[in-house]
Structure formats: C-alpha cells, structure tokens
Amino acid sequence: MKNLFIISLCFLSIGFVAQAQTKKPIKKITTTGKTTPAKTTTSTAKTAATPTTTKAATKPVETDEKTGVKPASKSTKQTKSNAGNTTSYKAALGLKFIYGVALTGKVFIKENAALEGILRYNGAGGLGSNIAFTGLYEYHAPIKGIDGLRWYLGGGGHLNHFSWKDSDADAVTTFGVAGVLGLEYKFANLPLAISADWQPAYIISSPSGFSAENGGIGIKYTF
Structure with missing residues (x-):
C-alpha cells in the first residue's frame, strides 16, 4: 500500500509540473495579445493625429491667402487703373x-x-x-x-x-x-x-x- 501511495503521489506531482509548464506559454501569449492591441492603438492614434496636424497647418495658409494675397492684388489693379489719371509728368x-x-x-x-x-x-x-x-x-x-x-x-x-x-x-x-x-x-x-x-x-x-x-x-x- 505504501508503495502504491508513493507511486500515485509521483504521478500527481508529474501532472502538476506538466500543467504548470503548459500554463506558462498561455500566459505569455495572453500578455502578448494584450500588448499587441495597445501598440496598434498607439499607431492608430499616431496616424489619426497626422491628418489633424496637416489640417491645422493648412488653415493658417488659407487665412493668409484670404487676408493677404487678394487685397494686394486688388490694390495692384487699382494702381494700374489709376495710372492713366495722373496729373504729373516728366x-x-x-x-x-x-x-x-x-x-x-x-x-x-x-x-x-x-x-x-x-x-x-x-x-x-x-x-x-x-x-x-x-x-x-x-x-x-x-x-x-x-x-x-x-x-x-x-x-x-x-x-x-x-x-x-x-x-x-x-x-x-x-x-x-x-x-x-x-x-x-x-x-x-x-x-x-x-x-x-x-x-x-x-x-x-x-x-x-x-x-x-x-x-x-x-x-x-x-x-
């Protein structure tokens, strides 16, 4: 009986060791799976931030074009149109x-x-x-x-x-x-x-x- 009890304990310990070894890769896979979405989210956030930055950079250019370029072209046209109305000469x-x-x-x-x-x-x-x-x-x-x-x-x-x-x-x-x-x-x-x-x-x-x-x-x- 003693020998049978010792043998059964040995089998049980071997089974626990086997289970522990099989559970470790699963934990690694799980953690890896958890970190992978985080990296994907970060890259997605970066890619999402890129067009936002581009839009912010283009807005001042549009504003400058509306406020700076168009009035300058109008004043140039007005200067040309008034060139024939000068009251001075050389x-x-x-x-x-x-x-x-x-x-x-x-x-x-x-x-x-x-x-x-x-x-x-x-x-x-x-x-x-x-x-x-x-x-x-x-x-x-x-x-x-x-x-x-x-x-x-x-x-x-x-x-x-x-x-x-x-x-x-x-x-x-x-x-x-x-x-x-x-x-x-x-x-x-x-x-x-x-x-x-x-x-x-x-x-x-x-x-x-x-x-x-x-x-x-x-x-x-x-x-």
Whole structure:
C-alpha cells in the first residue's frame, strides 16, 4: 500500500509540473495579445493625429491667402487703373503766345522742380525781328482743392537779339536775368497741360533796362 501511495503521489506531482509548464506559454501569449492591441492603438492614434496636424497647418495658409494675397492684388489693379489719371509728368514740349510765338520745352529734375527753355520770335510791330532765349529754373507747388493745378515760381538767364528790317543800323544783342511767375493745369486723362505766366527780365548789358513783355499763354504736350 505504501508503495502504491508513493507511486500515485509521483504521478500527481508529474501532472502538476506538466500543467504548470503548459500554463506558462498561455500566459505569455495572453500578455502578448494584450500588448499587441495597445501598440496598434498607439499607431492608430499616431496616424489619426497626422491628418489633424496637416489640417491645422493648412488653415493658417488659407487665412493668409484670404487676408493677404487678394487685397494686394486688388490694390495692384487699382494702381494700374489709376495710372492713366495722373496729373504729373516728366517732360513736355509746347507753344506759347501773346508776346510773339515761342517754342517751349520743360523737364522735371525733381518732383517739384523743373528746367524750362523758351525760344521766342517777335516781329516787333513790323520794325524788325526779335529773337530771344530764356532759360529758367522753376519751383512747382500744387494748389489744394483742384487736382492738376499748380503754381510755379523761378528765375534764370535771358538772351535777346534784335535786328532792324529797313535800316542800316547794326543788330543789337543783349543779355540779362529773368524771372517767372505762373499757373499750370495738367489734364488728368490727356497728355496736355496749359499755362499762363509772366516772365519779366532785366537787361544787364548796354542798353540796359527792364523788359516786361515776356511770357504768355502756353499749351504743352506732356510725356
């Protein structure tokens, strides 16, 4: 009986050992199975987070395009559309009347400063021919309330040549200084400007004296 009891205990212990060895892999498999979904969930969370980040990155770009690019393009279009309505110009050629006929040319060297040259012919009432050249430096300033209207003031040099028509007297050439005071209006939609000015001169050479018959009404083609 003792031997039979000992043998049965041996079999029971062997059975417990066998069961313990078979249960260990099952626990490992179970734990592995538990961790695998966790990893899958983490990767899923990462992949789900990726498009969310992409959407967040694209939203500011869309906002910038709505607020920044479109207004800039509109202002550019407005600038182009207003380019033909400017009341300023760089240079001009034209004619001036009243004290004879004069050919004028003006070039702006600054926004409010210009050089003007005036070549005038005057028949002197049929007595002869009078040719004069005046070079001026002019300062321009706008008149508030009227777009395109400016006043100008300046000074420069004056050269005059007079020859008699029916006389043996010698021709006379004089020189002196000149001033100018006038108004000018530039049309907004046309390359034209009109002006009215007075250009007094003082003759330094002999015979010296003051000359007030200079200036007139002018019209110029602007560039």
